[in-house]
Amino acid sequence: MNARTATAAVYRGAGPDVEITEITVAAPRRGEVLVEIRASGVCGSDRHVIDGEWHVPSPTVMGHEGAGIIVELGADVTGLAVGDHVSLVWNQACQRCVNCQSGKPWACTDLVSNDCVMPDGTTRLARGEEAVYPYLAVGSMSEYAVVPASAAIRMPSELPFEIAALISCSIHTGLGAVQNNARVSAGESSVVVGCGGVGLSIVMGLRLAGAHPIIAVDRNPEKLALALEAGATHALLADEHTAAQIQELTAGGADVAFEAIGNPRTIQQLPGHVRLGGRAVLVGMPPEDAPIPLDVLDLCYRGITVIASNYGGGVPARDFPRYAALYLDGRLPLDALVSHRISIHDVNEAFRVMRSGADARSVIVFEGANPATA
Ligand SMILES: NC(=O)c1ccc[n+]([C@@H]2O[C@H](COP(=O)([O-])OP(=O)(O)OC[C@H]3O[C@@H](n4cnc5c(N)ncnc54)[C@H](O)[C@@H]3O)[C@@H](O)[C@H]2O)c1
Ligand SMILES: [Zn+2]
Ligand SMILES: [Zn+2]
Structure with a gap:
């Protein structure tokens, strides 16, 4: 078939806004x-890029938490067949190396x-003569993507696309x-420090x-209300008393604590929330080239x-359908994660909301059916 035109959210290497343009x-x-x-979905990792905290080749079509229909x-x-509903994978493992063969595609x-390129090192995206790169080789903030x-993991057709999209990053990361x-x-x-999508x-x-108790910590009370709905047993507004409150609620430290912000300070504090012999799980990702000192003694x-978690340590082809089945069976209340369904034209506002810490996940929805171009 011919190339298609698509409206896309393109980052040109100097934030903080993306440009909505045709590619x-x-x-x-x-x-x-x-x-x-x-x-x-609009994920914290997209925000790291447009805020200049992580560097990628540009111009870049943002978005890596996507779902759609194979055309x-x-x-x-x-x-796979035309018409299949799919969730997209941003950690595109080779499936041949020793780690892939050992069931560790995340490594x-x-x-x-x-590097935001296809396995052959090229890109299928352009704007006029200029090459454009898909963020994490997905680039889902666009009407079309090639992966x-x-x-592309086939999902049940009765699964809402918003949920299929979130399964492809935040849910796979968090549950994994x-x-x-x-x-x-x-x-x-x-303990969970940071209650955004992840x-x-x-x-x-x-x-x-x-797990019990499940202590949620965030600086935003709206997020804490969502965390309680999602299954947290306690909600703590982050302040100078948080560490002491956690110690009290867990009688000296939790068995396991997760950081899901990517903030150097809360990462550094995380081991202090766990008991002797406990696990501190690093999920939030900090700005690049900014190592964080830890008290190793x-x-x-x-x-x-200390466990560093990459893409939930999971296997997308195995796990995406499992999460879909749990949602469809009513055992995972994933609808609560979708706070706003927005047009691609509103994505800069969604990033502003994300920076403020308000609301759960904004999800860009597309109507579909764009005509092919000559
Ligand atoms: N490890 C992985 O494989 C992986 C995968 C996806 C995302 N991530 C990372 O996870 C992190 C979170 O992503 P997200 O999409 O949930 O982001 P988000 O912006 O939706 O959520 C961050 C949350 O942290 C809260 N917060 C911010 N600063 C705080 C503070 N000082 N104290 C308490 N709460 C605070 C905010 O209110 C918000 O609720 C990002 O760093 C992202 O890059 C990691
Ligand atoms: Zn993500
Ligand atoms: Zn591999």
Whole structure:
């Protein structure tokens, strides 16, 4: 098929706003699929980029938490069909290296999607003569995206696109951090610092795992109300008393604590919230090139396990459908995560809301059906 035009949110390397503009999306090549995007979440990782905290090739079509419908298959694609509803994977593992073969695609040694290019090192996106790069090789803040077939996971058609989109990042990250990284057992005490899309997903994962208590911490009271709805047993407004309150509620420290902000200060404080022998799980990602000092002597004396979580330590092809099934069965209240359904034209406002810490997740929704161009 011919290239298509798409309205997309493009970051040009100097924030804080993205530009809403037309791009062209080339046909999928061998082993790739073209997806008509129907929903794209606004994730904290997109914000890190447009706020200049992480560097990517630009111009960049933002968005990596996306879902849509397959509208075209490249050559040699098997197991997927036009019309399939899919959630997109931003950690596009090679499926061949030793870590992929060991069930650890999040530690793929041949990963290039972090460089915002397709597996062959190129991009299918352009604006006139200029190459445009898809953020994390997804670029879901666009009417169309091309991804490797292995990065399009078929989902049940009755699953709302907004939920399918959130499963592709925040939910896979949050639930996976609980299940795969921290391996939380029923009855373990827990703390979640930061209750945005990722933190609320961690809270839901902790409820599924049977953790108790589940102590949610945020600087925004609205987020704490959502955390209580999502399954937190206690909600603490972040201030200078937070650490002492956690100690009191857990009789000396939680079994497991999660940081889901990416703030150097709250990351540094995290091990202080866990008991001797407890686990401190780092999910929030800080600005690049800004190492955070940790009190290693204290960590050693107290036998703390520090776990760095990447994409929930999960396997998308296995986990996305599981999360969809749990939602459809009424066991994961994921609707609570979607605070706003917005047009792509309102995405800069959604980033402003995110910076203020208000609301859960804004999700860009697309109507679909854009005509092909000659
Ligand atoms: N490890 C991974 O694989 C992975 C995957 C996705 C996202 N992330 C990272 O997770 C982090 C969170 O993402 P998100 O989309 O949930 O972001 P978000 O902006 O939606 O949520 C952040 C939350 O933290 C709260 N907060 C901010 N500063 C605070 C403070 N000082 N004390 C208490 N609460 C505070 C905000 O009110 C908000 O509720 C980001 O750093 C993102 O890059 C990591
Ligand atoms: Zn994300
Ligand atoms: Zn690999």
